[in-house]
Amino acid sequence: MSAEKILIVDDDEDILLIVQTILASAGYSAFTAHNGREGVDMALELRPNLILLDVMMPELSGWEVCTTLKNSPETRQIPIVMLTVKSEIRDLITGMQVGADDYITKPFTRRKLLSTVRRLLEERGDAPPSYLTTENEEVRFKNLLFDAVTELPTVPVIIDALRDRLLDNRDQGVLFVDVEQYSHIEEAYGWEVFDSLLRETGKALRRMLGTVFATEDFVAVNRAGGSDFYVFTTLEPGEDAHGRLQRKARQVEESLRGTLDEAFGTRIHKRIGVFVGHAVIRSNPQMRVERLVYRALRQAIAIATTKEEDRHSILRETFKEILRKGRIRTVYQPIFNLNSMSLFGH
Numbered sequence: 001m002s003a004e005k006i007l008i009v010d011d012d013e014d015i016l017l018i019v020q021t022i023l024a025s026a027g028y029s030a031f032t033a034h035n036g037r038e039g040v041d042m043a044l045e046l047r048p049n050l051i052l053l054d055v056m057m058p059e060l061s062g063w064e065v066c067t068t069l070k071n072s073p074e075t076r077q078i079p080i081v082m083l084t085v086k087s088e089i090r091d092l093i094t095g096m097q098v099g100a101d102d103y104i105t106k107p108f109t110r111r112k113l114l115s116t117v118r119r120l121l122e123e124r125g126d127a128p129p130s131y132l133t134t135e136n137e138e139v140r141f142k143n144l145l146f147d148a149v150t151e152l153p154t155v156p157v158i159i160d161a162l163r164d165r166l167l168d169n170r171d172q173g174v175l176f177v178d179v180e181q182y183s184h185i186e187e188a189y190g191w192e193v194f195d196s197l198l199r200e201t202g203k204a205l206r207r208m209l210g211t212v213f214a215t216e217d218f219v220a221v222n223r224a225g226g227s228d229f230y231v232f233t234t235l236e237p238g239e240d241a242h243g244r245l246q247r248k249a250r251q252v253e254e255s256l257r258g259t260l261d262e263a264f265g266t267r268i269h270k271r272i273g274v275f276v277g278h279a280v281i282r283s284n285p286q287m288r289v290e291r292l293v294y295r296a297l298r299q300a301i302a303i304a305t306t307k308e309e310d311r312h313s314i315l316r317e318t319f320k321e322i323l324r325k326g327r328i329r330t331v332y333q334p335i336f337n338l339n340s341m342s343l344f345g346h
Contacts, residue, residue: 003027003029004029004050004121005028005031005046005047005049005050006029006030006050006117007042007048007050007052008020008023008031008032008052009032009053009054009062009065010032010033010057010083011035011054012054015054019113020032022113023114023117026114031048035059035060036057036060036061036062036065040065040069043075043078044075047078049124050117050120050121051069051081052083052104052117053080053081053083053100055084062083063216066099067098067099071207071210079120081102081116081117082095082102094215097206097218097219098209098210099206101120102116104116145157147202147223150199150201152202152206153218154221155220159290162218165234166281166283166292167289169283170234170235171235171241171280171281172232172235173245173278174278174280174293174296174300175245175248175252175276176297176300176304177252177276177304178274178304178307179272179273180274185197193264197264197272198227200259201229201260202219204259205229205231205252208231208255213233217233217234218232220232228301230300231248233245233248241280242278245278250276252274256274257271273311275305275307276307278303279297279299279300280296281296
């Protein structure tokens with residue numbers, strides 16, 4: 001049997017040499033790439049069994065490389081382990097959202113590297129990849145802070161990740177994504193269809209990171225088990241923040257509506273409505289970050305709710321106009337009980 005191929009992508013020559021030596025001594029065929037673009041090319045050419053990917057690199061960051069590979073049919077099943085000098089929660093979130101399978105903080109030991117590699121290679125094809133290692137405290141951490149259905153982080157996690165950006169005077173935008181009558185869908189079609197709809201919504205929003213939104217932006221749910229989706233995006237200084245967010249809201253509405261119609265058009269009798277509200281989170285050192293964020297969330301929810309109410313109002317008036325003009329004729333067919341000849345319905 002040929003040795004399993006592992007691709008190492010890092011711009012640090014010393015790291016490349018050390019990792020390559022460790023892997024070779026353990027019987028793996030190790031290949032190296034010196035930057036993100038070279039890493040993408042080699043992954044497509046080699047089709048390695050696993051990729052070790054540095055986060056901070058010139059040209060393409062590790063997050064961008066991971067997004068590219070996970071969006072490609074040829075490479076999306078390859079396990080990717082992010083190598084980073086950081087261990088903060090925002091890096092954990094970013095890694096999960098771009099599809100990374102695990103995460104190793106530099107400096108790491110030979111034992112840690114090889115145990116992670118072996119576990120992911122054994123899991124491949126047998127079970128869905130796990131982003132976190134299987135230590136008990138990390139499993140509990142994930143269950144508390146990440147939604148089990150969509151695998152998205154919850155708003156409290158995102159608030160912690162946004163803190164540094166706001167304290168650095170980097171204003172944030174938030175989009176609230178409202179899928180019309182979520183609760184009615186669950187009541188009418190059951191929880192399995194509802195969970196499937198939530199998963200598809202989460203996947204569609206994650207795919208927008210790196211396209212509609214920046215790779216470093218965040219997608220979240222309001223809480224574990226919740227059905228409210230949010231996108232948090234960093235705003236550029238001096239730009240028309242509300243104008244930009246309005247454009248992003250329209251893009252999300254059109255894209256997500258099309259995705260859900262295609263996925264559920266034969267399972268749900270009505271077209272699924274999508275309404276997106278937006279708000280700006282302004283940096284303000286006088287206020288707690290939590291209050292800034294939740295105030296913006298309420299503003300975004302109010303805008304989405306108004307959009308949905310306006311849509312329903314238009315539909316009601318349109319239907320009334322159709323009735324007034326006699327474009328619909330209603331025919332009643334009486335239904336009789338033949339034994340008693342009594343009328344019991346139409």
